[in-house]
Amino acid sequence: MRRIQHGHDDYAYDEHGHGYGHGYDHERENAYAGADEESGEPRRRRRTLALLAAGLVTLALLPVVVDRAVAARIESRTAKAFQQGMDTPLPPEVQVRGFPVVTQAASGTLRRVDITAHDIPAQGTTRPLPVSELSLRLDGLTKSDDDSEARARSARATASLSYPDVSDTLGLEISQGSRPGRVSAVVVLPLGGEVTVETSVSAVSGNRIAFKDFEVTGGSLPAAGSMILDRVFERPIPLRNIPDGLHLRSVTTTTDGLDADFTGRSVTFRPQDTAREDT
Known part of the structure; x- marks a missing residue:
């Protein structure tokens, strides 16, 4: 048998010159083996880089996670204090704005806190009218050393009062009027029938809502009815379900x-203000 090599391929022939098989290329085998050995190092390098990248991402996110935890704690404590102060059935929604919160807390002043409370109840003559929703924006919020009160440099608020609650307070059925800034009231007459007025x-002043300049829009109002309406509307409704300093x-x-x-400016909130008439 003799072996003849053509390029990288070699063939074996018997003594009569007949080829009987394909020879084995040792150089190619060695080349493939070398390539497999070399490919292990790039794989390890890529794996190391991936782990390093994951570690850097974790380090980058860690301050955000810590900051969010601090904000959540402040929001929870604020919600609890507000619920105690306003006697709401559920804690209000509280959001501490700005990032990072950690540095704000360390300085003792929160740049902005938003609070949305629902169903603030009435309490006799001290708080005659329930508030369906109270939305507060507190800027520059600080707290006293003993946590007895919190004070905002400035604040804005909107109190939503439902028509059924206003109706119960006035003793008349109140609804939206035909023009902006006016409400409609249904007056039941002593001898039967009813009259609609706007x-x-x-x-x-004094955080009160006044009802003025009523006019009859349906039915006939006798003189006695006019006197009743005068007494109903002569006293404005006070709003005392809000923190001190808001006007x-x-x-x-x-x-x-x-x-x-x-x-308001220099607006104060005290968790124990529910017992006070000037809340």
């Missing part, structure tokens, strides 16, 4: 009720 709503600026009518807008 009156304007406005903000007056009523305007009242607008909506399809569902009245929206009372407040602004």
Whole structure:
């Protein structure tokens, strides 16, 4: 037998010159083996780079996770204090704005805190009118050393008052009027029948809502009925379900009720203010 090589291939022939098989290329085998050995190092390098990248991402996200945890704790404590102070059935929604919160907390001043509370109940003469929703924006919020109060450099708020709650307070069926800034009231007459009147709503001093300039829009109102309405509307409704320092600026009518807008500076909130008439 003799072996003849053509390029990288070699063939074996018997003594009569007949080829009987394909020879084995040792050089190619060695080349493949070398390539497999060399490919292990790039794979290890890529794996190391992937682990390093994952570690860097984790380190980058760690401050965000810590900051979110601090914000969540502040939001939870604020919600609890507000619920205690306003006697709401559920804690309000609280959001601490700005990043990072950690540095704000360390400085003792939070740049902005938003609070949305629902169903603030009435309490006799001290808080005669329930508030369906109170939305607060507190800027520059700080707290006292003993946690007895929190103070905002400035604040804005909107208190939503439902028509059923306003109706219960006035003793009349109140709904949206035909024009902006006016409400409609149904008056049941002593001897039967009813009259519909409209009156304007406005903000007056002392965080009160006044009802003025009523006019008859349906039915006939006797003199006795006019005297009753005069007594009903002569005393504005006070709004005391809000923190100290907020001042009523305007009242607008909506399809569902009245929206009372407040602004103020150096606004104070005390968790134990529910027992005070000047809350």
